[in-house]
Amino acid sequence: SQQGEEDPQALSIQEGENATMNCSYKTSINNLQWYRQNSGRGLVHLILIRSNEREKHSGRLRVTLDTSKKSSSLLITASRAADTASYFCALLGGSQGNLIFGKGTKLSVKP
Amino acid sequence: ETGVTQTPRHLVMGMTNKKSLKCEQHLGHNAMYWYKQSAKKPLELMFVYNFKEQTENNSVPSRFSPECPNSSHLFLHLHTLQPEDSALYLCASSHAGQGGNQPQHFGDGTRLSIL
Numbered sequence: 001s002q003q004g005e006e007d008p009q010a011l012s013i014q015e016g017e018n019a020t021m022n023c024s025y026k027t028s029i030n031n032l033q034w035y036r037q038n039s040g041r042g043l044v045h046l047i048l049i050r051s052n053e054r055e056k057h058s059g060r061l062r063v064t065l066d067t068s069k070k071s072s073s074l075l076i077t078a079s080r081a082a083d084t085a086s087y088f089c090a091l092l093g094g095s096q097g098n099l100i101f102g103k104g105t106k107l108s109v110k111p
Numbered sequence: 112e113t114g115v116t117q118t119p120r121h122l123v124m125g126m127t128n129k130k131s132l133k134c135e136q137h138l139g140h141n142a143m144y145w146y147k148q149s150a151k152k153p154l155e156l157m158f159v160y161n162f163k164e165q166t167e168n169n170s171v172p173s174r175f176s177p178e179c180p181n182s183s184h185l186f187l188h189l190h191t192l193q194p195e196d197s198a199l200y201l202c203a204s205s206h207a208g209q210g211g212n213q214p215q216h217f218g219d220g221t222r223l224s225i226l
Contacts, residue, residue: 003153030212042113042201042217043154088154092212098144098167099215101154 004032004072004089004102012108019076021105023089024069032072033090033099034063043088046074079109114138117202117218125226126192132221134185134202141207143185144215145177148199160185161207189223197225 004023013019023032031050035043047063049056049072056063062075076083086104093100115136124130136143145157159167160179174196176188185202199220205213 033214040219040222042115042117042219043203043215044113045214045216048214098156098159100156103151103153 003093003100004091006087006089006102006105008105009103010106010108012110013079015079015081015109015111017079017109019079019083019107019109021074021087021107023072023074023102025072025089025091026070029067030092032065034061034072034074035088035090035101037086037088037104039085046087076107079107081109081111083107084109113216113218115202115204115216115218117200117221119221120219121222121224123224123226124189124192126194128192129188129190131189132187132200132202132223134187134218136183136202136204136216136218138204138216140204140216141182142205142213143179143182144203144205145185145187146201146203148201148220149197154201158187192223192225194225197223199223 004025007022033048034046037043047058049063049065060077065072086106088101088104090099090101118133141162143160147155156169157171158177163179174190178186199222201220203215203217205215
């Protein structure tokens, strides 16, 4: 079934730098969601972008979607140590149209 | 505070024990989910309930038994588990409908260790 694949698997940057994570997928989508997971905690929904949208912003987060390339990117601007977490993209999949998550990108922001 | 509360946060049990995980949501959602998160593997959907009815069982072994008495509560009953069942078990909720079209709200999980 449909599953997004995040790239890179791990990313280490300095505070203040921008972080970009990518998600690629194989079949057509209705929407794509991004989630964050801090160590030892549950996932937190960040942004849902629909297939007819190309870009969406939420605070320091910017998500783009290119359906022709079957890819999405999550950009975190002016990163902070508190942004250290794993980031997952999630797509509609399975027989009942449930969310299927990728393996995630582990982001480390050093102070 | 996510509005989804899971208890206990940590659980250690032997393979012959019976225990239950509990999830409660205060968000007025009608759909609830159980996921399993193991190291180095993607999040695995286990069960889905819409309006208290089970709509997805993702080939989960029968030693895991879910229960959804109402739209706010979800349980996962555990019996004769195996060491490979050690993982973080996450509960989530959303508005009903196709789960992929709705943002999901997660609890902080139960870290389960099987001895």
